[in-house]
Amino acid sequence: MRTEAGGARAPRGRRAKIWLAAGTVLVAGTGAVVALRATSDTGTAAEGPQVVHTSVDSLDLTGSAGERALAARSTKAFRMLAVSWQDPGVRLDGTVRVRTRSSATGTWSDWQALGAGDAQPDPAERDRAGVRGGTAPLWAGPSDGVQVKADGKTLPKGLTVDLVDPGKGGSTTPAMDAAAYAMPVDGEETPTDQPTDPETTSAPEQTPSDDPAESTPAPTGSATETPAENTPTAEPSQSQSTDAGTTAPASPTAPTSTAPPTSASPTAPGYLPSLSAAYPSCASASAVPQTMPSPLPAQPPATKVPAPPFVTRASWGADECARDTGYPDYGRTVKAVFVHHTDTTNTYSCADSPSIVRSLYALHLHQGWRDLGYNFLVDKCGTIFEGRFGGAAMPVIGAQTYGFNTDSMGIAAIGTYTDLTGGDSKASTIVGATPSQAMVTAISRIAAWKLGMSGVSPTGTSSLTEGAKDSYGFTFSKAYTMNAVSGHRNGFATDCPGNQLYAKLDTVRSYAAGPPAGVGVTSVDTPSGAVRSGTGYVTGTTATVRWSTSTPTSLLSGAEVLVDGTSVAKVAGTTTSAPVKLTSGRHTVQVRATHVSGKTTTSAAVTVTADTTRPTYPTAPTVQLGKGTVNTAGVPVTVNWKAADDNGLRSQAATSPAATTLTATSTSWSTTAKSATATKFGLTATDLAGNTATASVTGTATLVQESSAKATGTWTKRSSSSYLGGYSSSSGTKNASLTWTFKGRSVAWIASRASTSGAVQIYVDGTLQTTVDLKSATTAYRQAMWTKSWSGAAQHTLKIVVVGTSGRPTVTTDGIAVLN
Known part of the structure; x- marks a missing residue:
């Protein structure tokens, strides 16, 4: 068994390097003055994220x-x-x-x-010794x-x-910390300690060689060039067993020199790394050769598309002493993105992702590669991890699509995304999964950013030249037209990235290219929620507009709310609502979403009516006596009214004598009133915009017993606690009558009911009104059996006459109720 710390093979010289003493100043061929620092094996690492040894x-x-x-x-x-x-x-x-x-x-x-x-x-x-x-x-x-x-x-x-x-540790928290990165500096610029604006700082124009993998630096000045093949290397013994925990941390240390420092760019992460990052201080190194890439790769051009948040190499715990030291090879620009899957199974948790990335790093190094092959990796939670060293924004040549690594980049989806049955896999029996929306979105964000710097449309094509002589199906040195977002299988004989992820590439292209899709207003809310009126909305003068897009919001740079065609609110792309102020009246409302590329989409217009007018009561509330059980604490009453609003009512409610929820279309309300007490019956109507109106009516219900009535015929007094006042009057004599004289606007006759009860005729002011039969399968006391109301209070008479129904002639009366 052979054990290798970090999975690393011995670093090999790939390009000419300069061996310098501490404090030496190198004048690069571009005129950039760069401070160099040679470190010994006792060099210490700068403070930063903890290296995790594998x-x-x-x-x-x-x-x-x-x-x-x-x-x-x-x-x-x-x-x-x-x-x-x-x-x-x-x-x-x-x-x-x-x-x-x-x-x-x-x-x-x-x-x-x-x-x-x-x-x-x-x-x-690939063809280096030991790969x-x-x-x-x-x-x-x-x-x-x-x-x-x-x-x-x-x-x-x-x-x-x-x-x-893979050891333990590493973070899944995106941290685009540029502390270890430095922008290329023109020798004629005045150094500054302030952060450099990435959109205003320009690098010297350079033209990388046609084959960056074979390029060598050509620094000028007093430095002495040493051929790459003579560069000393520290080759451990083949049988050497190294404990991974003994490797010194490899966090970069800041270069020290009397020369001006390169300017840090915390606002532009991923640009050309500093010398101290490219050549970390490692315990195993007896001396550190330090050279800038030559020719110096051009700084990526300014782009509207922001870099997505990603977990840096330092944050996932990369041991920078394990990879080949120095700078990687760079292409001219990223013209195409190849999407891969790691084919490592899907039974991982996202907390495992840093360990998976470190494991892949260790395996690639163990197989003799210079570094991790992929430029970026994305897990199923959508977390992006920085891959191969060299500056995330730079056109770093990876090890991902054989023959087409130059001027392309590789994004690896962590997991297996073959058919659910594994049907498109030629060897693996790992069951594939459907890529998550978060993963597809993250891949799209990387593609939008990297292709945005190149000015290549993610829905377009690019020409790449085959750089390998033995790639099956491709001819060496021949130019091939590729989709700007391609699957690994488009550039190599493989089923990678699996049918399920490959089927999502059109979505990736659409997301990355823009314009925003599926932009639509979903609601226009008042403080109490969205209110529709026909095909539009009704609000007050303050409203909240909500919208949605099928394009993930992380790919949007902003959104605007348009009222009658004028922008009235601007928010960040990830925001999907905004408050607006409206003048009274009818308006059109739209949302304009802006993609990170700058392309826009405006939604269809919705109609919004800003209503400031309160509801009305065309029919004022009135109250009258109702039917039901009567007692001194509660005499049945019915309140009637009609509320209206030009745009419609949202709700109605009774507020007194007790709060009661009513429907928006309610025009009556049955409740009770305490006897001999003035009772206020309050109402509230709320329209669709939230405007409210109130109305009320007051009434007093009085119970009048039969003792105050004028009697004819035979009547018998009955005593029971079930009767109002403890007694009632009964008669089975045909044409026996009781007559009450009262003043009021509503009256109710009260009686007892049973299976043997008879019927009465009711007269008001001498006119027959109706016949009421009191027969009931169940016995009931104090029942308001009949009512009559008037528009105002006046003096009236109410007379009941016993019908003398055959077999059940008896009726029992418990008086009347009068409302004023």
């Missing part, structure tokens, strides 16, 4: 030419694995299956076939055991299973 343990697979295996065995702790072999130019023609043992439960997983390792550096990086080929990695989670079987006609030499312990 390790890779490699176990040999043994067996015949067509079958290699590793028997089930216990191992050191690991979380990710891959199988690798000696020659990166050889593809494994066979099947590699693995199973792992959970360190938490001791349970062995099912057998899992690994997919092909499709992401590759271009030949200049290995490999399968796609598998995120196994906390594990301490492994078993491997490889079958094929002819298997590559040097097969090993590589187990990665």
Whole structure:
């Protein structure tokens, strides 16, 4: 077993480097004066995010030419694995299956076939000594055991299973901290300690060589050039076993010199890194060669599209001493974005994402690559992680789409996104998932930013030249037209990024390019909510406009509310509502959304009526006696009215003598009044805009017993607590009568009911009104059986006459109620 700290192989010289003493000033070929600092193995790292150390343990697979295996065995702790072999130019023609043992439960997983390792550096990086080929990695989670079987006609030499312990730590919090980055500085500029505005600072115009992978720096001045092949390297012994925890932290230290410092750009993260970041202070280094890239890559042009928030290398815990020191190779610009998937399974939590990124970093280094291959990685929660070192905004040449790495960039979706059945995978048996909306949005944001700097439309195409002689299906040096947002499969013989993610690329293009789609007003709210009136809205003079877009709001730079075509409110792109002031009357309201590219979309107009007029009561409230059970605490009454509003009523309510919710269309309300007490019946009407109006009426209900009535015929007094005042009068004599004389605007006759009760005729002011039958299946006392009302109070008579119904002639009366 071989253990490598950080998964790193020994750094190799790729370009001419300068060996200088501390405090030496290098005058670059561009005229930029850059302070250099040589550090010893006792150099200390600057304060910053904690480096998380990783390790890779490699176990040999043994067996015949067509079958290699590793028997089930216990191992050191690991979380990710891959199988690798000696020659990166050889593809494994066979099947590699693995199973792992959970360190938490001791349970062995099912057998899992690994997919092909499709992401590759271009030949200049791939063909270096010591670079290995490999399968796609598998995120196994906390594990301490492994078993491997490889079958094929002819298997590559040097097969090993590589187990990665990513360590613990790292952050998922985006932190575009540019403290370690420095903008290129023209030698004629006046240095400043103030942050440099990225839109006003310009770099010297440079034209990178046609093959950046083969370019070498050409600094001028007193420095002495040393050929790259003579550059000293620290090659550890092949059998050396290094504890990952012994590597010194590699946070960059600030360069010190009497020369003017380069200006920091905290407002423009990801531009050309400083020398101290490119050449970190590492305990294992006896001396540090420091050179700027030559020719100096041009600073990315100003763009309207902002950089999305991302987790920096420092934040996810990258050990900068593990990668090749110095600057990476740069292209001219990013003309195309290739979308990948890591094919590492989807059974991870987003809290695992920094560990997954570190594991991929360690595996790529273990396979002899200069650095992590991808330029960016995105997890299923939409968190973006910075990939290969070199400045996130710079056209860093990655190791992701073999033959087309120059002038492109690679975004890796963490997970497996083949068909749900795994149907489009040629080797892996990992079940794919549907990419989350958060992931698709994050990929779109990166594409919008990077292509925006190049002036390339994400829905357009770009021409890329094949840089490899052995890429299946492509011809060396031939130019190919690619979609500006392509899948890995468009530039290499692979099924990456899986059918499900590949099917989302049109969405990515649309999101990244703009203009905003699906812009529409969803409501116009009053303080109590949205109120529709027909096809429009009714509000007061203050309202809140709400809207939605199908384009994610993180891809919008802003939004405006237009009233009658004039912008009256502007908000950030992630905001989906805004308060507005309206004058009384009818208006049109629209929302104009602005994409990060500057393209706009204006929604369809909705009609909004700002209503400042209160409702009215065309019919004032009146109160009259009603039917029902009567007692001294509650005499049944009915309140009648009619409320109206030009734009409609939202609600009505009774406010006294007790609060009661009514409907917007209510015109009557049944309640009770306390006997012999003036009662106020209050109402409130609220219109659609929230304007209110009130109205009320007052009435006094009085109970008048039969003792005050003029009687004819035979009547019998009955006593019971069930009767009003404790007694009532009964008669079974035909034509027996009681007559009350009263003054009021409403009257009710009160009686008892039973199955043997008879009927009476009712006369008012000498005129027969009706016949009331008191028969009831159940016995009921104090029942207001009949009422009559007038528009005003006046003196009236009410007379009841016993009908003498056959078999049940008796009636029992409990008096009358009079309302004034």
